[in-house]
Amino acid sequence: MNENMIAKVLFVIGVAQIAAGVIIGLITANIITYGVSWPVFFAWMLGGFVSGMLFIGFAENIRLLHNIHKKMQPLNKTPDTRQEPSIKNPRPEWTLDEADRTKIYEHYPNETIVEVVPAPQEDYCLVRFKSDNGYYVRVVYTGGFGIEETSDAKVRQSIIKWYNEQG
Known part of the structure; x- marks a missing residue:
C-alpha cells in the first residue's frame, strides 16, 4: 500500500x-x-x-x-530480501497505480505524453513528452496529494541517468 x-x-x-x-x-x-x-x-x-x-x-x-x-x-x-534497482534489475519494486497515472495525464493536459516510467526512488516517475522539436522528460513526484515536478536536482539527475542507462 x-x-x-x-x-x-x-x-x-x-x-x-x-x-x-x-x-x-x-x-x-x-x-x-x-x-x-x-x-x-x-x-x-x-x-x-x-x-x-x-x-x-x-x-x-x-x-x-x-x-x-x-x-x-x-x-x-x-x-x-531487497535488490536495488540497477541495470540487471531495471524495474523498481513499487508500481504506479492508475489513480496516480491519471493525475499525471490530468496535470499535463496540453502536452503529448509518450510514456510514464516509475523510477527506482519510490513515488518518483519519469514522464517522457513529445513536442514539435523532439522528445523531453520531466521527473515528477506522485507521493503527495497531487503531482509536482521535483525541484531536487540530484534526484532529477539520478532518475534521468537511470532511465538513459535502461536504453
Missing part, C-alpha cells in the same frame, strides 16, 4: 469541514430577517477553516511519517 488511508480520510474530513463552515455560515447568516449577518457568517467560516486546516495538517503529518517509515523499512530487512 503506497498511501496511508488515515491520512487520506483526515484530509477529506478537513476539506469537508471547511466547506461545511462556509455553507453553515451562509445558512445561519441568512436566517435573520433584516438581511445577511456578516459577523455570523465569518464566525462560522473561520471556525470551519481553522478546524479543517487542523485536520489537513494532521493528515500531512501522518503522510510524512508514513513516508519516513517506508524509507526506513529497507534498513530492517536482510540484504537478500
Whole structure:
C-alpha cells in the first residue's frame, strides 16, 4: 500500500469541514430577517477553516511519517530480501497505480505524453513528452496529494541517468 488511508480520510474530513463552515455560515447568516449577518457568517467560516486546516495538517503529518517509515523499512530487512534497482534489475519494486497515472495525464493536459516510467526512488516517475522539436522528460513526484515536478536536482539527475542507462 503506497498511501496511508488515515491520512487520506483526515484530509477529506478537513476539506469537508471547511466547506461545511462556509455553507453553515451562509445558512445561519441568512436566517435573520433584516438581511445577511456578516459577523455570523465569518464566525462560522473561520471556525470551519481553522478546524479543517487542523485536520489537513494532521493528515500531512501522518503522510510524512508514513513516508519516513517506508524509507526506513529497507534498513530492517536482510540484504537478500531487497535488490536495488540497477541495470540487471531495471524495474523498481513499487508500481504506479492508475489513480496516480491519471493525475499525471490530468496535470499535463496540453502536452503529448509518450510514456510514464516509475523510477527506482519510490513515488518518483519519469514522464517522457513529445513536442514539435523532439522528445523531453520531466521527473515528477506522485507521493503527495497531487503531482509536482521535483525541484531536487540530484534526484532529477539520478532518475534521468537511470532511465538513459535502461536504453
